[in-house]
Amino acid sequence: MSIDKIISLCKRRGFIFQSSEIYGGFGAVYDYGPLGTALKNNISQIWWQAMTQFHENIVGIDSGILMHPKIWEASGHVDAFNDPLVDCKQCKARYPADELFDGNPEDGEWDNIQCPKCGTTGNLTEPRQFNLMFKTHIGSVEKDANVAYLRPETAQGIYVNYLLTQNAMRLKIPFGIAQIGKAFRNEIIARNFIFRTREFEQLEMQYFVKPGDDDQSMRDWKDERMAFYSQLGIDSDKLRLQEHGPDELAHYAKEAWDIEFEFPFGWSEIEGIHNRTNFDLARHQKFSGKKMEVFDQENNEHYLPYIIETSAGLNRMLLAVLSEAYWEDNENNRIVMKFHPRISPVTAAVCPLVKKDGLPEVGRKVMDIVKPHFKVIYDQQGSIGKRYYRQDEAGTPYGITIDHQSLEDKTVTLRHRDSQQQDRVAIDQLVLAINDSMDNYT
Ligand code: ATP
Numbered sequence: 001m002s003i004d005k006i007i008s009l010c011k012r013r014g015f016i017f018q019s020s021e022i023y024g025g026f027g028a029v030y031d032y033g034p035l036g037t038a039l040k041n042n043i044s045q046i047w048w049q050a051m052t053q054f055h056e057n058i059v060g061i062d063s064g065i066l067m068h069p070k071i072w073e074a075s076g077h078v079d080a081f082n083d084p085l086v087d088c089k090q091c092k093a094r095y096p097a098d099e100l101f102d103g104n105p106e107d108g109e110w111d112n113i114q115c116p117k118c119g120t121t122g123n124l125t126e127p128r129q130f131n132l133m134f135k136t137h138i139g140s141v142e143k144d145a146n147v148a149y150l151r152p153e154t155a156q157g158i159y160v161n162y163l164l165t166q167n168a169m170r171l172k173i174p175f176g177i178a179q180i181g182k183a184f185r186n187e188i189i190a191r192n193f194i195f196r197t198r199e200f201e202q203l204e205m206q207y208f209v210k211p212g213d214d215d216q217s218m219r220d221w222k223d224e225r226m227a228f229y230s231q232l233g234i235d236s237d238k239l240r241l242q243e244h245g246p247d248e249l250a251h252y253a254k255e256a257w258d259i260e261f262e263f264p265f266g267w268s269e270i271e272g273i274h275n276r277t278n279f280d281l282a283r284h285q286k287f288s289g290k291k292m293e294v295f296d297q298e299n300n301e302h303y304l305p306y307i308i309e310t311s312a313g314l315n316r317m318l319l320a321v322l323s324e325a326y327w328e329d330n331e332n333n334r335i336v337m338k339f340h341p342r343i344s345p346v347t348a349a350v351c352p353l354v355k356k357d358g359l360p361e362v363g364r365k366v367m368d369i370v371k372p373h374f375k376v377i378y379d380q381q382g383s384i385g386k387r388y389y390r391q392d393e394a395g396t397p398y399g400i401t402i403d404h405q406s407l408e409d410k411t412v413t414l415r416h417r418d419s420q421q422q423d424r425v426a427i428d429q430l431v432l433a434i435n436d437s438m439d440n441y442t
Contacts, residue, residue: 003264007193007324009335010036013394014180015322016194028198035394038345038375040201040318044180045202046231046343047312053180058176059169059206063157065182066138071156072149073162074287075280077133080251081152081267084127085207086110096189097127104247132185134198144395150184155309157181158206159280163292164359166208173294173305174217176207180314192265194315201314208294208305214254217308218275222257225273225310229259232317233340234324238262239270248262252279260321270320271312278304325395337395338418341438348372348398348434349391362402366427370400373431390419397441398434404420 010016014033020026026197031039052060062347084097084105093115098103100113105127114121115403134150137143151157165177183202190196209217222241229239254277258269281304285292295303323336342345350366352359360380370376377396379387388399399415406412406427413422414433425433 001264001323001326001328003193003323004063006264006319006326008196009190009326009337009393010322015039015347025278026357028187028196030197036318039339039343039395040314042343042345043232043317043321044201044314046164046205047228047317048178048180048278048403050231051176051205053320055176057171057174058178058207059165059171060178060180061158061161061165062179062181063154063161065151065184066136067151067157067160069073070287071160071284072133072152074283075156076251076283077149077152077222078131079261081132082129082360083132083188085089085130087125088115088118088123089125090120090123091115093117094188098233100124102389130188132187134184134186144153151181152175152185153183153266153311154179154181154202154204155206155276155311156280159206159284159307162206162208162281163294173296174203174207174209178203180204184425185245192263194319195263195265195268197315198318203312203317205310206276207308207310209308211306212301213378214275214277214306214308217255217274218255221308221310225259225271225312229320231340232321232324232343233338234261234320236322238324240267242269250274252276261316261323263321268316270316271310273307276307276309278306278309281305300403329392332420333393334389336392336417339395339397341397341441344395344397345375345393346377346396348376348400349379349387349396350400351387351402353378353384353401353403357404358407359402359404362412362427366400366402366430369427370430370434376400388415388420398437400430 007187013035015036017031017033018025019029019031030250043083051058072210085094086097101108110124110126113124133152136148137146138148139146158179158311162177179205182199182218184199187196187198190198207217208374226239238261240260242260253274255275259271260267261270281292293300293304327336327338329336350363352363367376367378391399397417401413410427411424412427415422415426
């Protein structure tokens with residue numbers, strides 16, 4: 001299945017739009033329409049709940065996008081957050097070095113490597129470093145002293161607040177801090193729809209452990225994060241864990257694993273799980289001159305904890321969910337987005353069979369009953385078959401249809417999106433029936 005089909009459905013049904021479309025688009029930034037926003041919010045809520053509600057020792061924070069520029073010197077991003085790139089002098093194409101050469105880019109014989117676009121050899125430049133952080137200036141004067149960066153990861157906002165958070169919440173090691181927020185990277189080559197964009201959202205959790213407990217914690221988080229994706233309706237066959245080789249490790253990592261998903265364009269990273277050691281805290285201690293250690297009362301000692309990080313991209317999760325859900329039901333000539341009902345943008349559409357005979361009035365009553373529990377929409381436009389198919393494409397798992405029998409016995413039909421099966425349900429049992437069906441969804 002091609003990614004183009006998903007892109008076109010996303011635009012048609014209001015999931016995702018190209019940014020600034022009326023001006024010809026703006027590279028590698030996307031806007032989320034009503035259904036995309038709802039789906040994205042549902043996914044992030046499930047993650048937030050999994051982290052902060054199911055773990056008594058994980059709390060959430062929300063730090064600023066702009067932070068003290070020293071933070072990015074301390075973290076190493078000012079010096080080391082670079083992508084080596086090569087340019088073709090002939091056709092002006094630009095590539096990440098690792099796309100054309102497997103290994104350390106400095107060892108590549110670039111004169112002998114062919115440009116995949118124009119096919120010439122001998123025109124590639126040596127790899128050059130580009131910093132991926134977006135720079136801006138605070139205040140009205142653009143001078144170096146006023147430089148600030150848009151954060152390229154949310155993690156640093158957690159590190160610089162971790163002792164304040166620990167004290168405020170009386171947390172003991174091991175504990176975690178979770179954060180959802182925007183991150184920005186000036187990706188030179190942005191592609192594959194919302195997979196790699198310049199502005200994106202991260203779901204990050206930093207887990208602070210005693211040095212020595214880090215390897216076990218890493219193993220636990222790898223298992224837990226792999227298991228998480230079933231809540232989003234993602235099949236475990238479509239996921240795999242890949243370890244970073246020694247030459248792929250980020251400057252801060254002792255051990256790193258990627259959770260990869262089989263996207264329509266191939267296996268690619270959706271989340272990283274990293275053992276960041278005490279690198280970041282040690283650096284902040286050095287650069288700020290403030291103690292970053294915790295105090296272990298039992299052993300009467302101070303130490304810098306190690307950090308296991310789980311860092312997922314919300315937009316990549318969303319793309320995985322969209323790819324997994326897309327189903328061409330050729331037998332019935334329809335496209336269905338088979339979202340797990342718990343994350344569908346809309347849970348049910350209430351449809352009076354006809355616009356007369358008192359059916360719309362019953363429909364409105366049904367809306368009032370169901371609305372406090374689920375996101376429901378009211379639809380009385382067009383033939384009932386067309387309405388169902390419209391909802392199938394939007395991924396709405398249930399259709400509630402009011403017909404003439406509803407007037408007599410206060411029942412409606414509950415239509416299930418995937419099977420198209422319809423059950424007769426008493427109006428006052430609808431919420432129960434929908435909840436029950438959601439719980440048993442496979
Ligand atoms: P990649 O190798 O794909 O560039 P990365 O290893 O640099 O990713 P991390 O720094 O580990 O990514 O960031 C954690 C997560 O943030 C990634 O797993 C991904 O889901 C998300 N992410 C990173 N960069 C982008 C981007 N440009 N667009 C969308 N999501 C991103």
